[in-house]
Amino acid sequence: MNSRRWYYFLPLAGMAFGVWYVKSAFADVIYSDYIRLVNSYLPDVWNPEKFFVGDIFTRIPLNYLARIINTAVFDYRIRFDQGLGILSMGLGAMLIVSYCIKKNIGVWWYLCLMAMMFSLNKWEMMINGSGWIHFFAFVGFYYHYLALERLWTGQEKKGDHGKCLWLPWVLTLAVAGPYCAIYTVTLLLVYGFKLAEGRVKERDVAARYVCYSVSAVIPLLLYIWSNAQVAEEYHGMTDIPIMEQLGTDPGYMVRFFVKSFASMVIGKEPAENLLVGNLPYMVLGLMVIGMYILALWLQIRCRLYRETVFPMILIVSGGLNHVLIWYSRWGFLQEQYGMSSRYALQFQIGIFGIILTFALAGRKLERDRSPALRRTVSVAAAAGLAVLVAGNVYTTLEEVKKAPARKEVCLRRQEMARNFENLTDEDLRWNFEFRTYNPESGKAVRNALEILKKNKWNVFRE
Secondary structure, X not given: OHHHHHHHXXXXXHHHHHHHHHHHHOOOOOOOHXXXXXXXXXXXXXXXXXXXXXXXXXXXXXHHHHHHHHHHHHOOOHHHHHHHHHHHHHHHHHHHHHHHHHOOOOHHHHHHHHHHHOOHHHHHHHXXXXXXXXXXXXXXXXXXXXXXXXXXXXXXXXXXXXXXXHHHHHHHHHHOHHHHHHHHHHHHHHHHHHHHOOOOOOHHHHHHHHHHHHHHXXXXXXXXXXXXXXXXOOOOOOOOOHHHHHHHOHHHHHHHHHHHHHOOOOOHHHHHHHOOOOHHHHHHHHHHHHHHHHXXXXXXXXXXXXXXXXXXXXXXXXXXHHHHHHHHHHHHOOOOHXXXXXXXXXXXXXXXXXXXXXXXXXHHHOOOOXXXXXXXXXXXXXXXXXXXXXXXXXXXXXXXHHHHHHHHHHHHHHHHXXXXXXXXXXXXXXXXXXXXXXXXXXXXXXXXXXXXHHXXXXXXXX
């Protein structure tokens, strides 16, 4: 085990790469969702009336603390949030590395994991600092899943039982935001599988898993209640019912779903420049779906889930995230919408589970009596991962090339922000990328910039 301690080096290098990238691709200035955040919470970040509201849990309470620190210490700089996001990404990688070391995962598989973890297929989440909390949410998820892994395998550490009881409350109500749905459903499926499989024979152990389930459901119900307090707002989605859309254009629904899997091979923008027509997208998407199926088959064939449940949890979570994005985002009527880089963080968790399954199953198959089966599975897994890694390396290289151009846009936006009084609302709406579907959003941009200027924050810092 000690011989693989060097595995911890790559997450550190990955964080350094992330810092370099955001410095190369971004100049500190608010835009997009930051317009809403400034108008909603600034300048009085200590005001309890802005905190204790009906939809408090949907606003992700931990963000309030980060916002207080950012305004009090850093004059509301986006860099602060970006730094939290990169740190969280590194912490998530460290947790996965700890599992790799414990399970003696080979170098090839480990390198594939790190290539996916620090791929710039997540460039939008890395640049838009307001998404830092989502990176941190996955740190919490991995931490919980690893505690559950130890309980599952009989290697319980002190406090693991308590973690499975209180972590859902903290993560669902203070950290996860909308990601809590898949997190909770994944936990319930795992707990249900544990009970249904018949391996829990002692009543006290069965009762323990029932308690875990209750501790996962109650905070989700509280989140759903809180979400019901949110005022409905138009987001540019169609009002056509999903069943009507399925009946009139089922091909669109299928392509939307399959293309979301293709995004794990190649980012949306590089794909649009490289791929022509629907066929390449469908081939790549179906390949990734095939990897999911192969990994699940290996889990059953090799009984991996009896020895370690962590990879299975990741696979289930990744697959459910694809379903969630398909169900909640098809209404934009854009086939490539599910390929957006903002969803890569949710989708990649499934890829991590697939890679770990391939690594662990490979050892099992070495003892399999069918050489043909071993070769077939090995070739299929190696080919799929080779395409996956190559696509992510290409995506990362393309994004590195685009970084100077993205920073140039930010620099122009900085100048526009400092000169906003002389610009029209229409100019502000489009150049600050805030709800461009709403003709009135330019006023919101102007109001946010007025707040920052009055308090000498962000681009108006002295």
